[in-house]
Amino acid sequence: MPAVFVWLWSTGFIGAKYGLPYAEPFTLLLYRMLSTLVVLGLIAWWLKSKWPSVSGMAHTAITGLLVHGLYLGGVFYAIDDGMPAGVVSIIVGLQPLVTAAVAVVVLREAITLRQWSGLVLGLIGVSLVILEKMGGTSQVSGFPVSALLWTLIALAGISIGTVYQKRFCQRVDLVPGAFIQYCAASVLFALGAFAFESREVSWNMQLILATGWLVLGLSVGAILLLMQLIRRGAASNVASLFYLVPPVTALQAYILFDERLGVLALCGGLLSVLGVALVVIKRDK
Numbered sequence: 001m002p003a004v005f006v007w008l009w010s011t012g013f014i015g016a017k018y019g020l021p022y023a024e025p026f027t028l029l030l031y032r033m034l035s036t037l038v039v040l041g042l043i044a045w046w047l048k049s050k051w052p053s054v055s056g057m058a059h060t061a062i063t064g065l066l067v068h069g070l071y072l073g074g075v076f077y078a079i080d081d082g083m084p085a086g087v088v089s090i091i092v093g094l095q096p097l098v099t100a101a102v103a104v105v106v107l108r109e110a111i112t113l114r115q116w117s118g119l120v121l122g123l124i125g126v127s128l129v130i131l132e133k134m135g136g137t138s139q140v141s142g143f144p145v146s147a148l149l150w151t152l153i154a155l156a157g158i159s160i161g162t163v164y165q166k167r168f169c170q171r172v173d174l175v176p177g178a179f180i181q182y183c184a185a186s187v188l189f190a191l192g193a194f195a196f197e198s199r200e201v202s203w204n205m206q207l208i209l210a211t212g213w214l215v216l217g218l219s220v221g222a223i224l225l226l227m228q229l230i231r232r233g234a235a236s237n238v239a240s241l242f243y244l245v246p247p248v249t250a251l252q253a254y255i256l257f258d259e260r261l262g263v264l265a266l267c268g269g270l271l272s273v274l275g276v277a278l279v280v281i282k283r284d285k
């Protein structure tokens with residue numbers, strides 16, 4: 001399950017790369033959310049899913065605003081604002097550390113020195129992968145402050161949302177829970193699209209295929225897996241899986257676009273895997 005999740009999540013950057021040239025960020029995300037609601041609604045009807053209480057719906061909606069609304073909106077707009085995707089990835093890559101810190105305060109999770117070492121090691125590995133994709137040059141300048149703010153919003157959303165899901169939404173069934181989350185995110189994206197964007201879309205086969213994958217592969221497949229992983233494991237352990245996304249994305253780019261996968265990226269990928277292992281694998285007492 002963790003391996004499938006990492007692979008699915010890593011394809012989101014590729015899907016966004018194909019879709020963003022033909023639609024503005026909030027507009028593209030709104031179409032993605034609405035399409036996902038149709039799919040999840042049919043699944044919930046077929047499974048005769050049990051819907052949560054009003055309180056459970058409220059907590060689930062807040063999770064949706066954080067995990068989907070702030071994270072996706074922040075990442076898409078940061079890239080659209082001119083921040084290089086590599087810089088966005090490395091900033092959002094701080095998420096496991098932020099989540100672990102929040103989990104200690106909110107959930108009282110015990111994190112050992114070995115696990116903290118794994119989190120730091122994973123961050124170093126992610127940095128090496130991104131460094132090679134940036135060609136070993138500094139790309140921190142050259143984009144507006146708004147792009148940095150969008151990325152920090154994305155980082156806060158996914159970090160706090162992971163802990164909030166673990167704390168308040170444990171008893172909510174996965175499918176109706178995801179449906180409610182996307183309803184909340186859809187409202188946010190609709191408000192953003194109507195307030196800040198033209199909502200013009202250049203429909204073509206590339207955009208249709210990209211949106212289809214973002215809906216089925218990411219919004220349905222990956223998110224349901226993420227919610228299940230959060231339910232089954234500690235929030236900090238689940239967060240550490242995100243360290244594997246940049247190396248897997250680099251491998252996919254090598255296969256699909258013939259991008260060079262050099263020694264630096266390979267070393268970074270190995271460090272990320274080792275870091276995740278230190279966090280997730282429990283020692284026998």
